[in-house]
Amino acid sequence: MEPPTLSIRRTLLLLAGLLLAGIAHADRPVLKVLFGVHKPPYIHEPNRSGLDYEIVNQAVQLMGYQLQADFTPPARGVLLFKNADIDALATMRESSGLEGAYSDAYISYQNVATVLAKRGIVLNNIEDLAGYSVAAFQNAKLNLGERYRNAVDKSPSYQEVSPQVIQNKLLYSGRVDVVIGDRLIFRYFNQEAASLVDVKQPIQQFALFPPTEYKVLFRDPAMRDRFNNALRALKARGTYREIEQKYLDNQSSGTAPQ
Structure with missing residues (x-):
């Protein structure tokens, strides 16, 4: 058994590390993104998770930002993007008619x-x-x-x-x-x-429709470019595939990951 003083020291170091990580995360600028409402496995609103949500969240973190997510019905999301202080709107296509900077496709629905x-x-x-x-x-x-x-x-x-x-x-x-x-x-x-x-x-x-590919709509083209770079990095690292497996493999049981 290790001495009590060593155990306490390790605990304090761990707590200090977690605190510093939290401060560093809090210091990141915020990126405000609107998502659709609860629709597992893509959006699990109560847990702020899901395939759609997590891909965007991971990319935003790679961009050096902290995701501030809000959830709203799609039709209202379009109105909010036009009139509110929102940086980006997830799960969008150019056919929406909304003007802005569309990202590369990051997810597809069947x-x-x-x-x-x-x-x-x-x-x-x-x-x-x-x-x-x-x-x-x-x-x-x-x-x-x-x-x-x-x-x-x-x-x-x-x-x-x-x-x-x-x-x-x-x-x-x-x-x-x-x-x-x-x-x-x-x-x-x-x-x-x-x-x-x-x-x-x-x-x-x-199956009347081909897979529907969706993009993130940004106000700022430079932010769109950073998102695209982050998305490519997620795929190159294998993180994108890990996220897919986490949620799509779970569908056999009809449950959503926590």
Whole structure:
């Protein structure tokens, strides 16, 4: 057993190191970034974690900044970026129409069309959506292209909802024919909707869309360039792949890492 004085000394050194690290971190300038609301495995709002969140957070730290994250529905995020003191908006595409400095793509979502199997709905292409009631994620019209916009404009009923757990409730209760969203988000939210609707009903998913790549929208092009450099460094170091494995491997259990 080591002498008590040595143990105390080590404890004090550890505490001093942690304090200095905290001070150094606090001294970093703040970068204010808006994210969407809770949508595991990409955004886990209560824990400030998730695949989307952590990639941006790690890149921001490499830039020498401290991330100040806020969470808001996508449609409101667009308004806030236009009118508020926000440095960047995550999970964006040029098709949004917002002006600014778009980063390289840092993440991709796999959006699908989900239906109840018992309905016998078959969707061979995006245009087939025109014949059904559809509930999509917010800003889907901005992100899924012109063919999608033209199709759902002909739909008998179309809505974009947030938070996305609403989609699960609408589909399983039979209130809409089709929901549009990322397959992993839909799978995760089944556990939250299970107390209200029968999520054990068989579903069918149609891969009508290619992977949707998202970028971070910055006000400052120089900040965008620093983010791109940090993103490349994350990939070169293997950190990016580690983050992917942390969250995507966890989907087999339907849980979100803490």
